[in-house]
Amino acid sequence: MSPRFLLLLFVMAGLVVAFAPLPVQSVTPQERTIDIDARQYTYSPSELQVNKGDTVTIKLISTDVVHGLYVDGYDVSIEANPGQTATLTFTADKAGSFRFRCNVTCGAMHPFMIGKLTVGTNNWLYRSIGLATLAIFGTVISIKQKA
Numbered sequence: 001m002s003p004r005f006l007l008l009l010f011v012m013a014g015l016v017v018a019f020a021p022l023p024v025q026s027v028t029p030q031e032r033t034i035d036i037d038a039r040q041y042t043y044s045p046s047e048l049q050v051n052k053g054d055t056v057t058i059k060l061i062s063t064d065v066v067h068g069l070y071v072d073g074y075d076v077s078i079e080a081n082p083g084q085t086a087t088l089t090f091t092a093d094k095a096g097s098f099r100f101r102c103n104v105t106c107g108a109m110h111p112f113m114i115g116k117l118t119v120g121t122n123n124w125l126y127r128s129i130g131l132a133t134l135a136i137f138g139t140v141i142s143i144k145q146k147a
């Protein structure tokens with residue numbers, strides 16, 4: 001095989017690993033409980049990652065004034081009183097990136113109190129493992145060809 005053909009073959013294999021749709025869902029749905037601290041004007045954590053199909057329970061703990069949490073796209077919300085915990089449970093049945101934000105006016109910077117919920121499978125993990133394996137094979141073969 002010519003080196004050029006081999007290179008082409010590896011590039012194509014790499015593209016398949018990176019972009020081919022996976023026929024099966026690679027993770028089984030889980031129940032997740034996530035504690036979120038809310039204070040003026042931030043959530044902690046502000047980035048949530050779950051898998052599609054997961055049952056997500058958010059425990060919103062407000063540490064100063066009344067805060068809310070509304071998830072765009074899912075249209076669910078809760079409100080937590082100062083020093084108290086509010087609980088919201090929903091099924092993450094829509095994949096994608098969704099903003100969640102405070103829906104209780106809590107002060108001057110209130111509109112900036114936002115976070116991100118990412119609902120997806122861990123495909124990228126498997127794909128990056130696949131790409132790494134390909135890269136190792138490619139390196140080994142190109143070394144052998146030079147020898």
Ligand SMILES: [Cu+2]
Nearest residue numbers: 102104106110
């Ligand atoms: Cu607010």
